[in-house]
Amino acid sequence: xxxxxDFSNLQLxxxxxxxxxxxxLQPISRHFQLLRQGVNLxxxxxxxxVLLMLWxxxxxxxxxxxxxxxxxxxxxxxxxGVIRALYCWxxxxxxxxxxxxxxxxxxxxxxxRKVITQPVVRVQHIELKQGPLERKTExxxxxxxxAGGALHTFEIRGLPLEQAQQIRQFVLQHKxxxxxxxx
Amino acid sequence: MSSNNEPADGTLPQLSQPVTQAHWQxxxxxxILYFFVAVLRFFxxxxxxxxxxxxxLFNRIKDNSGLALGLATGLLLLVSISALLKFYYFQYRLxxxxxxxxxxxxxxxxxxxxxxxxxxxxxxxxxxxxxxxxVCLQLDTAGSVRQEARLVALRRPFAEALKQHILDIxxxxxxxxxxxxxxxxxxxxTTHPEQLLNQRSLGDLIIHGISNNRIWLFxxxxxxxxxxxADKILDLLLTAGIDLAAMFDxxxxxxxxxxxxxxxxxxxxxxxxxxxxxxxxxxxxxxFTLHKxxxxxxxxxxxxxxxxxxxxxxxxxxxxxxxxxxDMLLGRVxxxxxxxxxxxxxxxxxxxxxxxxxxxxEAQSLLDDAYPDNQLNHLSFRQIxxxxxxxxxxxxxxxxxxxxxxxxxxQQYPLLALCSLLPLAxxxxxxxxxxxxxxxxxxxxxxxxxxxxxGVDHYCFAKYxxxxxxxxxxxxxxxxxxxxVKLVLASGSLEIPFILAAEGNTLREQGLYQLQCxxxxxx
Numbered sequence: 001x002x003x004x005x006d007f008s009n010l011q012l013x014x015x016x017x018x019x020x021x022x023x024x025l026q027p028i029s030r031h032f033q034l035l036r037q038g039v040n041l042x043x044x045x046x047x048x049x050v051l052l053m054l055w056x057x058x059x060x061x062x063x064x065x066x067x068x069x070x071x072x073x074x075x076x077x078x079x080x081g082v083i084r085a086l087y088c089w090x091x092x093x094x095x096x097x098x099x100x101x102x103x104x105x106x107x108x109x110x111x112x113r114k115v116i117t118q119p120v121v122r123v124q125h126i127e128l129k130q131g132p133l134e135r136k137t138e139x140x141x142x143x144x145x146x147a148g149g150a151l152h153t154f155e156i157r158g159l160p161l162e163q164a165q166q167i168r169q170f171v172l173q174h175k176x177x178x179x180x181x182x183x
Numbered sequence: 184m185s186s187n188n189e190p191a192d193g194t195l196p197q198l199s200q201p202v203t204q205a206h207w208q209x210x211x212x213x214x215i216l217y218f219f220v221a222v223l224r225f226f227x228x229x230x231x232x233x234x235x236x237x238x239x240l241f242n243r244i245k246d247n248s249g250l251a252l253g254l255a256t257g258l259l260l261l262v263s264i265s266a267l268l269k270f271y272y273f274q275y276r277l278x279x280x281x282x283x284x285x286x287x288x289x290x291x292x293x294x295x296x297x298x299x300x301x302x303x304x305x306x307x308x309x310x311x312x313x314x315x316x317x318v319c320l321q322l323d324t325a326g327s328v329r330q331e332a333r334l335v336a337l338r339r340p341f342a343e344a345l346k347q348h349i350l351d352i353x354x355x356x357x358x359x360x361x362x363x364x365x366x367x368x369x370x371x372x373t374t375h376p377e378q379l380l381n382q383r384s385l386g387d388l389i390i391h392g393i394s395n396n397r398i399w400l401f402x403x404x405x406x407x408x409x410x411x412x413a414d415k416i417l418d419l420l421l422t423a424g425i426d427l428a429a430m431f432d433x434x435x436x437x438x439x440x441x442x443x444x445x446x447x448x449x450x451x452x453x454x455x456x457x458x459x460x461x462x463x464x465x466x467x468x469x470x471f472t473l474h475k476x477x478x479x480x481x482x483x484x485x486x487x488x489x490x491x492x493x494x495x496x497x498x499x500x501x502x503x504x505x506x507x508x509x510d511m512l513l514g515r516v517x518x519x520x521x522x523x524x525x526x527x528x529x530x531x532x533x534x535x536x537x538x539x540x541x542x543x544x545e546a547q548s549l550l551d552d553a554y555p556d557n558q559l560n561h562l563s564f565r566q567i568x569x570x571x572x573x574x575x576x577x578x579x580x581x582x583x584x585x586x587x588x589x590x591x592x593x594q595q596y597p598l599l600a601l602c603s604l605l606p607l608a609x610x611x612x613x614x615x616x617x618x619x620x621x622x623x624x625x626x627x628x629x630x631x632x633x634x635x636x637x638g639v640d641h642y643c644f645a646k647y648x649x650x651x652x653x654x655x656x657x658x659x660x661x662x663x664x665x666x667x668v669k670l671v672l673a674s675g676s677l678e679i680p681f682i683l684a685a686e687g688n689t690l691r692e693q694g695l696y697q698l699q700c701x702x703x704x705x706x
Contacts, residue, residue: 112655113656122649149671152671
């Protein structure tokens with residue numbers, strides 16, 4: 001067992017794992033923020049276009065109540081889209097992560113702040129996930145699974161792929177070091 | 184392939200031979216009965232929703248008794264044949280370090296389980312295994328639920344020897360055993376006698392039955408039969424000269440008498456329910472013993488099917504001492520040793536050892552045995568902030584308390600509006616009690632959490648068992664310098680709401696420090 005006096009748990013930046021950079025709380029990727037805004041825009045525009053077509057189409061007479069619904073939806077929907085875009089932008093601005101020698105922390109939330117700290121020794125396995133859009137933009141989602149159950153999976157979204165791989169390497173190597181010590 | 188030629192003296196020669204020389208074996212023929220019961224249970228489980236219609240159509244079935252009899256016989260035959268086939272195709276092979284199981288009639292299953300991977304070993308003895316002293320040995324792995332292996336019918340000495348062998352091997356594999364336990368070939372019972380930690384008498388179980396009403400389960404199961412049951416009971420009472428309908432008719436009786444009848448009727452029903460509950464407690468906990476042997480806890484209990492559950496002390500995640508209000512009155516505690524929970528929710532009960540209705544002193548001594556340096560009894564718990572009350576009153580209680588009575592009043596139900604104040608008052612009381620009961624404490628190695636409503640639950644866990652910590656703050660909490668801390672363990676998570684942010688930080692930091700510097704495994 002390590003002597004408590006030898007114990008250290010200094011803050012690290014992801015850059016220290018590879019050559020440079022030094023940061024405290026690191027924000028998630030700006031690309032991820034833009035990607036979210038893009039997806040948001042696309043989805044809302046698509047639905048709005050469908051509503052517009054419903055409003056303008058001459059072929060099928062819609063009931064009056066439906067027409068009233070469509071009319072209001074035509075201005076409410078973009079408003080909702082703008083609110084969501086603003087919220088997502090702010091929410092993403094509040095997402096940070098930090099690495100220390102023995103744990104990873106992730107903080108999020110505008111009104112309800114939440115900081116999750118995952119000790120590296122307790123990580124059971126790691127997953128790096130990429131959806132099709134994330135692959136295009138070279139982003140990745142890092143998931144650390146502990147024995148705390150599926151509800152408590154530690155996840156950092158919107159990491160640049162390279163950085164995510166570095167963190168994964170850091171966790172894996174940390175595990176190896178631990179096991180070597182135990183043997 | 185050899186037949187079931189297990190030695191009864193506890194020596195296991197096949198456990199020292201390599202896989203290539205090992206033989207496939209069948210379990211004892213009594214296993215057919217085991218499979219029969221299992222298949223029958225499966226059938227009943229599949230068609231349980233058909234039971235109420237069958238009861239409704241009972242008269243029609245009585246008219247066609249020949250057909251019904253034929254159907255029933257056919258079904259029994261089907262079950263018997265499938266039990267026979269299942270038995271025939273169930274084979275196992277023991278060799279040095281592994282157990283292999285081949286099973287399945289149509290879809291074949293092959294399971295190879297190294298002894299070092301086995302987490303839990305359970306011995307189960309259904310009623311029909313008692314005369315021949317057979318047991319069912321169940322081997323669980325940490326991985327998935329489907330990975331569990333059952334050796335369905337083994338003679339007890341053989342099963343015990345195998346169990347001991349696996350435990351020894353596991354100790355050696357995890358490298359945390361004493362040198363004496365490191366010899367897998369010497370499962371010597373005399374050097375490691377079982378130490379009796381606790382046993383429950385019939386009186387304790389009756390108390391457990393009274394204080395832990397499992398009757399709601401019975402009620403839920405019996406729901407389809409309510410109507411028939413009510414009719415039957417009314418008929419029965421009529422033949423006994425009691426006319427319930429007349430007794431409760433306001434035209435024939437005064438309100439006072441009806442009230443008295445209703446009261447005594449309720450009392451009788453409550454008494455019946457309690458009797459059922461006591462019966463349930465005795466059924467599952469009869470002859471309860473908790474033993475300790477080489478860092479393993481072994482629980483044995485059961486009136487019909489005897490269960491034996493083993494848990495390694497190092498897998499223990501937390502100890503929960505639970506008391507609801509009746510337990511408080513009767514001065515009892517339900518103590519639980521809980522281990523990994525994970526996704527295996529449906530097996531949650533199998534993952535913990537519960538010691539039913541012990542006295543507080545017994546509970547403390549059990550806790551001291553698991554965590555020798557715990558200070559649960561000497562520590563004073565810190566209360567959480569009063570803002571907890573504000574949040575729940577303003578955010579949840581007040582809106583409901585304003586709208587519901589007002590709405591009822593406006594809908595011309597003044598009496599109902601008045602009545603609705605009662606549950607509202609009770610809810611308010613619950614919130615206050617929740618706040619009052621919440622408390623936390625910590626020492627160098629343990630965390631203690633107290634919570635409950637009218638009863639009190641205490642949780643105690645070693646800090647190095649933590650899996651993750653979470654720190655939460657709403658905007659208002661941040662202004663007041665408060666936070667909530669969630670401590671995640673393998674057996675679940677515990678939240679301490681509305682404590683000072685500085686204390687939350689210490690709790691987090693010290694927990695992380697303990698787990699990171701101790702280098703101890705969590706299981």
